[in-house]
Amino acid sequence: MLIRSRGEKTFEVFNIFIMILLGMVTLFPLIHIASKSLSDEAYVLARDIVLFPKGLQFEAYRNIIGNARFARSFQNTIILTFVGTSINVMMTVITAYPLSRKRFPGQSAIMVFYVFTMFFSGGIIPSYLLMRDLKLLDSMWSLILPGTINVYNMILIKNFFMSVPDSLEESAKIDGCKQIRILFSIFFPLSLPAISTITLFYAVGHWNSYFAALMYLNSRNKYPLQLFLREMLIEETVDVVDISNLLDVAPDSVKAATIIVATVPILVIYPFLQKYFVKGVMIGAIKE
């Protein structure tokens, strides 16, 4: 290798130091919260927890998992994520496919029709009034339908489809294959990296979103997890002391345990999809 100057070596050490610091700053809040959720009441109340749990207990977790409202909202979110993501991915793939084919009359007009919505929208109130007129208020569908197709994701899939060799489509056509079958038996399996990426994006979006639910839902029993969390952590309207049932658990531990239980499912799946989404983001970054 090349000889590096002294300045460069100093920079390298400094750089590694900066990166370690960054890693620590990123992880600290998460570790801190996890430790709080596992620590004993006395230490939590004395604000003694920094990085490691003291006086291990699991009561906080048992408490929150046993809480009926938490269980209900957790279940709502799972259903929402599953149903919503399935619809998102299906619709995105189906609309991206025709737009990725060689020019057919009106294609660019359709594209403009989509892209326009990325920059201009009706806004909060007209969307709310639409939901009201469609009688979708206070229903799970109000959280799913308005965001059925994310145009950015659709373009990502469209670009991926365009990179599939034309000869595959041609030969399938000669064999008398219908377009819908070409899509699902040739393009879909070939595009799995891109499709996994948007699946992850949509799923994370549903899992983490709360704004639509805040606007459209009224009934507590329909609340998704994030709204429950919002009431508990931010509005503090869910009585944490009541949840902790006056056992030997600090209210803060119950809050921390809720955060962990609500966040871990997403964090667990993402390392498996990591190599896909890094690729997916790159596809999005490269222009046609």
Place this chain on the structure above:
Amino acid sequence: MKIAGGGIDNMIKMQTSRKTGQKVSQKIIQKTDNQIDQSMISRRNHSLLIKGIFKNYELYLLSLSGLIYLIVFKYVPMYGITIAFKDFNIYKGIFQSPWVGFDHFIRLFTSAKFLQVFTNTLLISIYKLIFTFPAPIILALLLNEIRQLVFKKAIQTISYIPHFISWVVVSGMFLDILSPNTGILNKLIKSMDFEPIFFMGDKAYFRSVLVVTQIWKEVGWGAIVYLAAIAGINPELYEAAIVDGASKLRQVWHITLNGIKPTIAILLLLRIGNLLNAGHEQILTMYNPAVYEVADVLSTYVFRVGLGQMEYSFTTAVDLFNNIIGCVLLFSTNHLVRRLGEQGIW
């Protein structure tokens, strides 16, 4: 191709046969021929279009579901914007409510509250632009210089974990960490004999909290695109620069940064187009009445006043104003970027 080629062949044949059969002056023939040609071509194009539509009917059917979705959930709400120019009455509906012209806009521009909210939006957006936009670029440049690949990978993986955590949870965590009584940060501040700071409830600190938590959440994720762009730079450029005796700093400036310039331009453009979108999901979970004065932005205001106090028409006017400014910013920066010789969004 075949159909089109055959068409042209036929046309040429017909043209020649007609020419030989007539005795009128050359000019007139040419003129009529041209006319016939044009009408034939347009007819031919017309039938090609119909054929094209017919041949691709499956593709149209596939497009249909998406178009219906767009019309119902995106374009119908755009029609709903008309209530900004009406006195919306919930019983009469959007269509039947009476027109009031620009009344709501006049009220908007003369209200002190709007000025405050607009200033907040602009300030928070600009702070975020100045601090959160370069952060991922710097991170990508620093990560790129790390030679220990396992370490690099590990730091990268850690850095984008927060992207997957919801704003509700992020706010919940920082409320805990920054709390003046129980927070770990204030414990540190107190241990150094300073007064505890109520970060989330102090007007002087709240906007900084917004910027810092935004960077914490998104810096790693934002760096992915730049790292991908850096990976696409031709390594021979670096070799050539080293042979020419360029220092590391010069290499970073002239090769790495220069190589990712188009990516930076496009992302900056998108960001500026979204400038007035100060991040309501974040602010809505972090703010509280104590800091409304510095934290209330257009979208949170529309949400709180519009839906909370049912001021439908007025807040739609606010939203429309926001939207139009966004579009103007996007078009003008796109124009500017193209003027400067970079590739714009379109």
